[in-house]
Amino acid sequence: MDWSVIWSNHDLYLSGLWSTVLMSLAAIATATLLGLVVAAIRTSRIPVLSQVARAYLEVFRGTPLLIQMLFIYFGAAYLSGFGITVFGAALLALTLYQGAYIAEIFRAGIEAVPRGQWEAARVLGLPRTQTFVGVILPQTRAIVLPPLVGQYLSLIKDTSIAVVIGYVELVRQGQAVIDRVGSPATSYVAVAVLYFVICYPLSLLVRHMERKAVTA
Amino acid sequence: MMITDPAAQQTAVTTSRISLSGVHKRFGDLEVLKGVDVDVESGEVVVLIGASGSGKSTLLRIMCDLERADSGEVWVGGVPLHDRKRAPEIFGHVGMVFQQFNLFPHKTALGNVMLALLKVRKLGRAEAEERGRAALKRVGLDTKADSYPAQLSGGQQQRVAIARALAMDPAIMFFDEPTSALDPELVGEVTGVMRSLAEEGMTMVVVTHEMRFAKDTADRVIFMDGGVVLEQGPPERVFGSPAEARTQQFLHRVLDT
Numbered sequence A: 001m002d003w004s005v006i007w008s009n010h011d012l013y014l015s016g017l018w019s020t021v022l023m024s025l026a027a028i029a030t031a032t033l034l035g036l037v038v039a040a041i042r043t044s045r046i047p048v049l050s051q052v053a054r055a056y057l058e059v060f061r062g063t064p065l066l067i068q069m070l071f072i073y074f075g076a077a078y079l080s081g082f083g084i085t086v087f088g089a090a091l092l093a094l095t096l097y098q099g100a101y102i103a104e105i106f107r108a109g110i111e112a113v114p115r116g117q118w119e120a121a122r123v124l125g126l127p128r129t130q131t132f133v134g135v136i137l138p139q140t141r142a143i144v145l146p147p148l149v150g151q152y153l154s155l156i157k158d159t160s161i162a163v164v165i166g167y168v169e170l171v172r173q174g175q176a177v178i179d180r181v182g183s184p185a186t187s188y189v190a191v192a193v194l195y196f197v198i199c200y201p202l203s204l205l206v207r208h209m210e211r212k213a214v215t216a
Numbered sequence B: 001m002m003i004t005d006p007a008a009q010q011t012a013v014t015t016s017r018i019s020l021s022g023v024h025k026r027f028g029d030l031e032v033l034k035g036v037d038v039d040v041e042s043g044e045v046v047v048l049i050g051a052s053g054s055g056k057s058t059l060l061r062i063m064c065d066l067e068r069a070d071s072g073e074v075w076v077g078g079v080p081l082h083d084r085k086r087a088p089e090i091f092g093h094v095g096m097v098f099q100q101f102n103l104f105p106h107k108t109a110l111g112n113v114m115l116a117l118l119k120v121r122k123l124g125r126a127e128a129e130e131r132g133r134a135a136l137k138r139v140g141l142d143t144k145a146d147s148y149p150a151q152l153s154g155g156q157q158q159r160v161a162i163a164r165a166l167a168m169d170p171a172i173m174f175f176d177e178p179t180s181a182l183d184p185e186l187v188g189e190v191t192g193v194m195r196s197l198a199e200e201g202m203t204m205v206v207v208t209h210e211m212r213f214a215k216d217t218a219d220r221v222i223f224m225d226g227g228v229v230l231e232q233g234p235p236e237r238v239f240g241s242p243a244e245a246r247t248q249q250f251l252h253r254v255l256d257t
């Protein structure tokens, strides 16, 4: 393998890496927020709304992210005539898809908090939202954090799917290098290594949290 | 979603009286309360006794709107809890002490006591802290303000729970088996606090198996059986010469063990 190819194109890899990180951070923020809201609705047992939340979960966990992304990108283009930006479509699809999984992670955490916590807060006069944010959520940390960070890992890797709608991220830049100078094996190894560099610290974090959860 | 803050309606709770009439409650096929009438006067200490499963907790939970009666009238502190719209007015104005303490584990003793003062009463931090510390002092735990629940004994945790309720200046205090989860040697510190509250004139409804507490603190004992109030009266009378055979049997059982 000719590793000099990597170095001479390092600006492409770095710009791809940056796009991947940017998309990951944005999607982590929006998917977490969506997951929280959906979990709050699911556990509130508000009649119609919780059924809608459930339907959302089934649809977005039951179909491939690839299809969702294509559907959102080309569907939006078809519906509105001018469409949605590539970044916007990829972010929306990642948010809806990952938000469904993250919602279930939060739900498991919320349901593990004893009912007495809600009741104590209620008799004290705390409004529901206040109770959720100030009393219940902080208690879900030990249960929620390890699988949540694990889900972030899969989200980061899922950003590569945005290639199909033309988002220029790490994988796409790796391919650009191949288009330019060949050496596909070398280039893909470089791409894989860069993913690993982002993900490995998070893996370590998950393992650390799981170990702490066991000994706690 | 509209969330009305019940505590903002400061005028709602005007008395410490309770009046229940014809209260029915069922869970699925199980009829737990079959027409209960209970009146509690301001300043009265009432102890509810009865076999496990006789509906004592359910009755207490109806009185603080944690459960809703299927039928009947429920007036607590001047609020008609049978009126769905008005029922939330009760929150923040009565205190409930649970068997399992239900302290917030991620907050210190002081943090537990201050939370509703800050978020419901909307006090400033300084004032909330002052009132919080005063409440902890009333239960003899001013030195444990910075401890987390897990660092406290069961008896101390339950006293923090009592302080948390007291800090809100409740019109009525409800206790659901407050000492049942405690090691025997820790029961006294909790009943001691409850006794001093009673002496200060707090209106209290207490479910307990501590017959000694009932005998020397209660103004009235209510014996529940089969989903109704079977017998009630001053503790000397109910314990000394129970009118009903079922009451005799029950007292025999709990006083012997």
Ligand SMILES: Nc1ncnc2c1ncn2[C@@H]1O[C@H](COP(=O)(O)OP(=O)(O)O)[C@@H](O)[C@H]1O
Binding pocket: B027, B030, B032, B050, B051, B052, B053, B054, B055, B056, B057, B058, B059
């Ligand atoms: N939320 C509930 N759902 C179904 N059954 C319940 C519920 N709460 C209480 N029960 C049942 O109602 C009966 C009375 O319970 P409870 O009021 O807790 O009695 P006590 O406090 O006197 O032991 C019990 O048989 C209990 O299992």
Ligand SMILES: [Mg+2]
Binding pocket: B056, B057, B058, B177
């Ligand atoms: Mg009970």
